[in-house]
Amino acid sequence: MTALAGGIGGARFLRGVQAALADADVTVVGNTGDDIILHRLNISPDLDTVMYTLGGGISAERGWGREDETFTVRAELAEYGVGPAWFGLGDRDLATHLVRTQMLAAGFSLSDVTAALCQRWRPGIRLIPMSDDRVETHVVISDEAGRRAIHFQEWWLRLRAEVPAEAIVSVGAADAKPAPGVLDALAEADVVLLPPSNPVVSIGSILSVPGIRDALRETAAPVVGVSPIIGGSPVRGMADACLRAIGVETSAEAVGRHYGARRAGEGAPPARADGLLDGWLVDTVDAGVTVPGVRVTAHPLLMSDLDATVAIVRAALELAGV
Ligand code: GDP
Numbered sequence: 050m051t052a053l054a055g056g057i058g059g060a061r062f063l064r065g066v067q068a069a070l071a072d073a074d075v076t077v078v079g080n081t082g083d084d085i086i087l088h089r090l091n092i093s094p095d096l097d098t099v100m101y102t103l104g105g106g107i108s109a110e111r112g113w114g115r116e117d118e119t120f121t122v123r124a125e126l127a128e129y130g131v132g133p134a135w136f137g138l139g140d141r142d143l144a145t146h147l148v149r150t151q152m153l154a155a156g157f158s159l160s161d162v163t164a165a166l167c168q169r170w171r172p173g174i175r176l177i178p179m180s181d182d183r184v185e186t187h188v189v190i191s192d193e194a195g196r197r198a199i200h201f202q203e204w205w206l207r208l209r210a211e212v213p214a215e216a217i218v219s220v221g222a223a224d225a226k227p228a229p230g231v232l233d234a235l236a237e238a239d240v241v242l243l244p245p246s247n248p249v250v251s252i253g254s255i256l257s258v259p260g261i262r263d264a265l266r267e268t269a270a271p272v273v274g275v276s277p278i279i280g281g282s283p284v285r286g287m288a289d290a291c292l293r294a295i296g297v298e299t300s301a302e303a304v305g306r307h308y309g310a311r312r313a314g315e316g317a318p319p320a321r322a323d324g325l326l327d328g329w330l331v332d333t334v335d336a337g338v339t340v341p342g343v344r345v346t347a348h349p350l351l352m353s354d355l356d357a358t359v360a361i362v363r364a365a366l367e368l369a370g371v
């Protein structure tokens with residue numbers, strides 16, 4: 050099985066995959082559009098969220114960063130007047146960024162670094178970044194300082210996505226290559242899942258790397274997506290602000306249609322040249338949603354605990370017919 054994944058939503062879903070498919074060979078293509086360099090450190094928040102969640106190191110309360118975390122370094126930096134205060138750089142977490150930065154500086158690729166970090170965490174899946182090339186999501190906003198692009202993390206964490214995004218841009222994506230193994234993992238999979246990750250800044254960012262969308266369209270495996278939107282709102286986070294920026298309504302139906310059908314199905318218009326889905330799993334409150342050319346089924350999609358999440362994974366696999 051191959052899945053694309055962002056941070057918290059993706060990682061929670063993958064915990065269900067891990068539990069439901071203990072013996073399966075699972076590859077996760079992680080989003081690196083959220084990556085940011087702070088204090089000269091290479092930080093990959095979404096890769097780390099997946100790695101810590103599946104490796105048992107995640108903070109259960111926050112859903113990101115390490116359990117039993119302290120923030121002494123951040124407090125000391127603040128005493129010097131050095132920020133940013135909006136980024137939660139924990140002391141334990143810092144060790145991960147130090148290892149990553151040191152290995153990248155020594156010439157290793159981000160894929161190599163991720164594999165090395167996973168030797169400690171043993172997430173039970175193969176985690177690979179979408180690309181070894183640097184890709185950063187930037188957000189165009191207008192405020193008192195004028196119209197400008199800022200890093201996604203600043204928009205998301207400092208501004209809480211409250212300043213409207215005029216555009217969301219995947220900087221560097223056009224020249225990026227999929228990391229080694231990404232295209233093969235999609236081509237050779239028996240099933241491909243799109244977890245309920247943010248459709249714009251997680252899944253959309255992964256799809257912005259040339260070649261990945263085509264690999265999803267061309268794989269012989271069924272492709273099934275799980276809706277991150279339940280009853281017209283994102284369960285947590287501000288995905289609605291991201292969807293607004295790309296002109297997509299915050300609904301399970303609109304996101305399903307945004308991903309689109311992979312093939313011309315019965316009663317469907319001719320397949321789009323960029324559609325991705327064979328199946329779209331929506332919550333029971335969204336039963337009745339239609340996406341032309343895509344099989345839609347409904348199942349409770351709140352990942353409230355591991356059992357509920359395992360049931361969602363099983364429903365997605367059933368929809369995929371595997
Ligand atoms: P991020 O990188 O930490 O923002 O995480 P992701 O992109 O992987 O996932 C974020 C998305 O997960 C949010 O936009 C939510 O819509 C979705 N999400 C969070 N919790 C749940 C849940 O319990 N069920 C469903 N269906 N979606 C969820």
Ligand code: CA
Nearest residue numbers: 055056083095
């Ligand atoms: Ca993220």
